[in-house]
Amino acid sequence: MLGNGIVGVLLCGAALAVALLAILAGKTRAARASEPEVAQLLEAARRGALLAVGGAVVTLTALFWIEFGGDTFAGLPFLLAPALAGTVGLLLYGVVPPRATEIAADEPREAQLTPRMPLGSLPRRALIWLAALLAAQAALLVFTGVTASLDEAGRSRVIALESPEAASTASPYPGWYYGVPLLVGTAILVGAAYFALRRISGTPALPRLAWAESDAGWRAVSNRVVLAVAGGALLLQFSQIAGIAGITIRSAALGAGATSWLILAVVLLVVAIAAGIGCLVLIVLAAKWAFGLPGIVLAAGTAPGPAPAAAAADRGAAAPEAAR
């Protein structure tokens, strides 16, 4: 398990280094809105996004470093670390009170008539990718669960392969001993992501229609950060599951001379590497978006997502109250 800890620390260190390089590369630039209300809101949104990303990365690093649980739980905490880290980061974001821009009691205020839903303004493609990732992980865990055997302690974490010539067993294998907690952990991570998205959609809007694009902009970028943190955690977890399954199947397949299983092992190892790279990319992007949130929103001019179209449709005649 020490090896797991070392790998984990190296992975986190690489992620942090890449994130730092991306930020220092100058892609993000300091920007400040001319209106203090907008500037304050964007800065608060940036702090929240940094809390989500930083909380997840620090938690993951700490969990890998202390390798909590040691060998007592046969490496289960190591597999649960990504979901736990992602959940911590997203919950930190979700529990920070939303920032409502202060307005004088007698000052007129404006509001759009466009409903804001937690999932309503998310990029459709991102949702599809996340759903596909969840389905793939669930399918893999079910597969490894039904193909697993019991070890000497009665835990479903061994793969036993046979051929006419030989038989071989290997572990650790992500059977139900790991699979059930991982599925539960994944569900909790998804819940934490929804909680963070609700926090974003529930934050009161800026009280001027002229600021609607900035308002929609910070929400869109914050949504991206939340999805990237959740997606990064899922990809890292998926990478671990596929990697461990691939290594263990390969070991058993070589011993048993089971060629088809050997091919499966190679495929799983390739998937594990791809998912690991995907995780790194998402975490770097999340960090970049979090650090550069104000600049991204202001530089965009028009906010990303459906909000600008909705705002345009919403600019119907608002008859002043004098008519009443």
Next chain:
Amino acid sequence: MIRLDPRSAVAPFDQIRGQIADQIRSGSLPGGQRLPAIRQLAADLRVAPGTVAKAYAALEQEDLIETSRTRGTRVAHGRTHSAAVQAAARSYVAAVTAPAHGLDLEQALGAVRAAWGGEQLG
């Protein structure tokens, strides 16, 4: 969009109700369009949720909106003024805001009220 003026003599809930009603009748808010939740609109306007709830209740009584647990609050269908009425309103606005007359909204509404009263009596 909704604009709420706390300094107005018109109660906040009536301002909200009136502006949404006008947008529904003018077609700016088409039938079936979903309206924001009470909490969202109240938070955005910095008023108590009860104020928005009262406005929504009044709109529902006027059959301008429909509320259901599953579909949320939506604009009712078929509540838009006819094309003829909207055209007449646009013509009137164009006429009274022309440089020759230059009325503001309150003056224009006053003229409508006076004519309306005369129409009722006549």
